[in-house]
Amino acid sequence: MSTSLNAIDALQEHTCAAGADGQWTFKGTLVNSSDKAKTYTLAIAVTVGAAVQGHTLITETVQAGKSAEVSAENFAKTTGQAGTCEPVVSVEDAS
Amino acid sequence: MKKPIFAAALLLSLAAGSLASSPALAVDATPPPPAQATETANASTAGAETPGTATVTPSPSATTAESPQPAGSVDPAQSEPALPSVAPSPSVTPTPTGSPAQSVAPSATVTPAPSATPSPTVPSAPAPIVVKGAIGVKWRAMNGAAGPLGAPLANETCGAGLCGQTFKGGTMYSTAATGAHPVLLTSGHTGPYWYANGRGKVLGYPVTDEVAVPGGTVQKMSTGRLIAWSGQGTYQVWLRGAIGGHWNTLGAVSVLGLPVSKETCGQRNGGCYQKFAKGYIYWSPASGARAVRPGNYAKWVGVGGLPGALGYPTSSETCGQPAGGCIQRFQGGAIYWSAGSGNWVTKGGIGARYAAAGSTRSGLGYPTANEKCVPGQCIQSFQAGYIGWSTTGGTRIYSMTECAKLNNGRSRYPTYGANRVLLTFTQGYGRSYATNIYCVRVAGLYVADWKTDGYVGASGFKAPGVPSGPTRNLYSPTGSYSVTEAFGLGNPGTQLPYRTLNPRSRWGGNPWTATYNKYFESSSWVGWDENMWYFATRASHDYRQGVVINYNRPNIVQDAGFAIFLHMNKVPTAGCISLDDWAVVDYIKKSKPGDRIIMGTYGALFR
Incomplete structure (x- = not known):
């Protein structure tokens, strides 16, 4: 098993935004361009300054050469729509 | 050419006791041949008007009817009982002698008492002892026979420009260049030293009176030796020597005071020293004479x-x-x-x-x-x-930094003997911008290895003793905390136990759970737990390298606060200390278990 420190390149065309109610939604596409099945773990958090307003963890296995849509809804809530949403991606060989 | 030398030796030996009645003393003083002594005495007193004063022959072998044997040869210091009686002061009759053109001072004649064993071959009375010339002037100025010198014991004897005359209370010497000056046997301070330490043979004749100086008296001798008395004793300073010369050059008594020891040699590398009231002078061939x-x-x-x-x-x-x-x-x-x-x-x-x-x-x-x-x-x-x-x-x-406060007792928090202490302080409550000084102990003193800025909790410090509480409140705790472990994405070379993070790395933030304020691993991310992997790998890489600050550890109080670290990403934090990357890496590299971090407001940390 190998773990990449940061496989953020596997995450393509992602969005993360707050609705009018301050609820945050994340959507993105994981692309496995390798020749092996991979299990991706997305950790997404919304922060305002140093304070974490919410977070989520998405684990998705993507076959070799394939892609997968991933999303998370209402995983964080802020006052208004201000905040920083940042995902990190780690990957390991699918078992 | 030897005549002046003999004459001078004769005069000095007057006071040295060479003419004492004891044969042994006479040998010790090496008296000159009588003929020479007589010759020089005559030459030096050619202008005297009293015939008898010019024929004093202070040699045991030169006894004459005019000069009874004991009169000019008795050492007043050693043979006072044998001294001829001296008439009381009324009998000392100053008589003008010599013409003004000759500048001869008035002289006085003193008639000594008859010898206890008058010679049967001398039918006439002994010739009177005369005190004349510069010595006479000085003697009278000192109140004559009633003064400290007392009555004369012999006539003046001169040679090579030096004249001397013994008195009951001392000896007077005179030269044209230096004038007349007494050495007082009993009433002075320097005179007794002169008499006891070789007299003229060793110390020479006085070229000054004994004069008062701050702390004592001094009297300078013809050999360049200064005899100095103070309450701590009488010592000499050899003004022509390196130490005495330096003492004199510096300002003598006014700077170093009077000597309070003799010059002592045999020191390291052939050196000498002498102690004075206000310091020492040390000399060696290599270093010269220097005052301390x-x-x-x-x-x-x-x-x-x-x-x-x-x-x-x-x-x-x-x-x-x-x-x-x-x-x-x-x-x-x-x-x-x-x-x-x-x-x-x-x-x-x-x-x-x-x-x-x-x-x-x-x-x-x-x-x-x-x-x-x-x-x-x-x-x-x-x-x-x-x-x-x-x-x-x-x-x-x-x-010079606040590390010094760890040395001088001005830190309110102890270091517990830590060899490295990071001081992190803000200028007041409600502030997150912090000064960070890495103090390392060198030979027991804390000094600043480096100093840099950084941040603490965005809400600032809680007061001493007040829990920082949940990280969402963004407070940092105040106190002195140990450092026992580090973490990150790869050990930079620390001696602390180091934990390499992985995607399952978590730090418990949910109170009243078993993992609260502890490292643990999980495939989930729940509640207030911190996903250490997330903070290590997000763009700002807060936890790429970090150190656990043992706040609320190992004795954990639920909900009192958790995950207080020193880490990267120098921005206001949720309670941690954040520094530049280089500082965190350097700190981790140098840290060892037992190191401490003392953090709080300046006022909370220091007196």
Whole structure:
């Protein structure tokens, strides 16, 4: 098993935004361009300054050469729509 | 050419006891041949108007009817009982002698009492003893026979320009160049020393009276020896010697005071020293004569003195330095003084570094202590910093920082003997911008390895004793905390236990759970737990390298606060300390278990 420190390149065309109610939604596409099945773990958090307003963890296995849509809804809530949403991606060989 | 020498020796031997009735004393003093003595005496008194005064032959073999044998030869110091009786003061009759053109002072004649064993071959009375010339003037000015010198015991004897005359209370010498000056046997302070220490043969004749100086009296002799008396005794200073000459050049009594010891030689490398009331003078062939004042002397002795590393002084104390300070150099270092710092020694590698930096004109100012050493390390404090030395790192200058408060008791929090302490403080509550000083202990003193800015919790510090609470409140705790472990994405080379993070790395933030304020691993991310992997790998890489600050650990109070770390990403935090990447890596590399972090507002940390 190998773990990449940061496989953020596997995450393509992602969005993360707050609705009018301050609820945050994340959507993105994981692309496995390798020749092996991979299990991706997305950790997404919304922060305002140093304070974490919410977070989520998405684990998705993507076959070799394939892609997968991933999303998370209402995983964080802020006052208004201000905040920083940042995902990190780690990957390991699918078992 | 030998005549003057013999004559002078004769005169000096008057007081040296050479003419005493004891044969042994006469031998010791090596009296000159009678004929020569008589000849020189005649020559030197050619202008005298009293015939008898010119024929004194102070030799045991020169007894004449006019000069009874004991009169001119008795040592007043040794043979006072045998002295001829002297008429009381009324019998001392000053009589003008000589013409003014000859400038001969009035003389007095004193008729001595008949000898106890008058010679049957001398039918007439003994010739009167005359006190004349410059000696006579001086004697009368000193109240004559009623004065401290008392009555004369013999007539004046002259030779080679030097005249001398013995009195019951001492001896008077006179030369044209120096005038007449007495050596007082009983009533003075310097005279007894002269009589007891070789008299004229050793010390020469007086060229001054005994005069009062601050702290005592002094009298200068023709040999260049100054006899000085103070309440601590009577000693001589050889003004023609290196030590005495230096004492005189410095200002003599007014600067170093009177001698309080004899000059003592046989010191290291053939040196000598003499102690004075206000200091010492040390001399050696290599260093010359140098004074050491009491303040410097105490410090010098404190580091071993002459046998120690400093060795001999090589300069006098040189003042006029910045801030009115002074410096004195020694063979192995220097002693610096200023009013604000006191006297302190610099030497060795630290001393050399201080000198190279500009010493008193450097930014360090004056030393404020001697260097302190432990095996392999030394440190010395200065007004504005420190200089450290180690066998491995050589010397290094450290600026003055709040680390000094860990040395001087001005820190409210103990270090518990930690060798490294990070001080993190803000200028008040509600502030997150922080000063961070990495204090390392060198030879027992904390000095600043580095100083940098950073941040603490965005809400600032909680007061001492108040829990920082949940990280969402963004407070940092105040206190002194140990450091026992580090973490990150790869060990940079620390001696702390190091945990390499992985995607399952978590730090418990949910109170009343088993993992609260502890590291654990999980495939989920729940509630207030911290996903350490997330914070290590997000763009700002907060936890790429970090250190656990043992706040609320190992004895954990639920909901009192958790995950207080030192980490990267220098921005206001949720309670941690954040520094530049380089500082965190350097801190981790140098840290060992037992190191501490003391954090809080400036006012909370320091007195």
